[in-house]
Amino acid sequence: PPLCRAARARRLRLVILLTGATGSIGARLLPRLLEEGHQVRCLLREPRKLGDHRVDVQITMGDLRELRDPYMLRQAMRGVDTVVHLAATVRDQPPYRVEELNGLATIRLLEAAERAGVKRFVFFSALNASAVQRTRFFRAKWVAEQAVAKAKLDSTIFRPSIVFDHSDPWITLLRRFSFLPAIPISGNGKSRYQPVWADDVARAVENSLNGDGPGDHLYELAGPETMTYAEMAELVGLLAGRPRPVIRVPLQLVHLGLTAIHRLVGENAFATWQEAELMRVSMVSRRGTTDLESLGVEPRAMAAVLAEA
Numbered sequence: 670p671p672l673c674r675a676a677r678a679r680r681l682r683l684v685i686l687l688t689g690a691t692g693s694i695g696a697r698l699l700p701r702l703l704e705e706g707h708q709v710r711c712l713l714r715e716p717r718k719l720g721d722h723r724v725d726v727q728i729t730m731g732d733l734r735e736l737r738d739p740y741m742l743r744q745a746m747r748g749v750d751t752v753v754h755l756a757a758t759v760r761d762q763p764p765y766r767v768e769e770l771n772g773l774a775t776i777r778l779l780e781a782a783e784r785a786g787v788k789r790f791v792f793f794s795a796l797n798a799s800a801v802q803r804t805r806f807f808r809a810k811w812v813a814e815q816a817v818a819k820a821k822l823d824s825t826i827f828r829p830s831i832v833f834d835h836s837d838p839w840i841t842l843l844r845r846f847s848f849l850p851a852i853p854i855s856g857n858g859k860s861r862y863q864p865v866w867a868d869d870v871a872r873a874v875e876n877s878l879n880g881d882g883p884g885d886h887l888y889e890l891a892g893p894e895t896m897t898y899a900e901m902a903e904l905v906g907l908l909a910g911r912p913r914p915v916i917r918v919p920l921q922l923v924h925l926g927l928t929a930i931h932r933l934v935g936e937n938a939f940a941t942w943q944e945a946e947l948m949r950v951s952m953v954s955r956r957g958t959t960d961l962e963s964l965g966v967e968p969r970a971m972a973a974v975l976a977e978a
Contacts, residue, residue, distance in 0.1 A: 685708070
């Protein structure tokens, strides 16, 4: 409608550096940023994954492994107002470790943003990230979050619970497991989550970019339901048309099995022990859906979203 177009025209047009543009959240966020009229530069390795949007954006070739390159960082930051840093990895990418790819790479990107005069740095951490977590992923996210919080520029930090979408790797893996007589899960399956849809997260980021004033902002993003790992696995099987019970695999066997698979096929392994460990850490916010609702998002339940696939 003309009124909506006029309202968008009055909004501040940003020059945004977006990492993770082809991930679950990024793929939902990018079209929204373009619709808002923002100029988007994507830092990524494979532009073809952008599909039709590759002609709508500027592209800087690179990824988390190359954020040590000062020339590439200068090119990426040229003229940028806002950095939206979504890119992350849940496994090592030899010779690079999770700590460098999620922690140190974020710090390098942040320092480059400060040098370039960027106004706002938007960072995705994770609920329950801390210095004493059992998994390296969460510890690396905590290190990066602390750096962003202490930076001299304005910052927005998002701490999501587990994010899902129809074609997520972990949702796809659970669907494949549902062809078995029972869905195998690592450990006791009692870790608790508030699964939040990637599209709801993307809308929250869009609204924060339009609405956040100067200063630092922190949001915890949680869906409307609290579910265990086992309950999520059963739900995916049910919605795939193959209701299955879960079978709990002792952690020692999971470790031995995934380690052996990784030695055989390397980085092509369908899962790693690092990823299995992530499902031992609960990601629950005491705020519930409050922060999402404050950003104008009424989050949808996992069952309702996946039923539409």
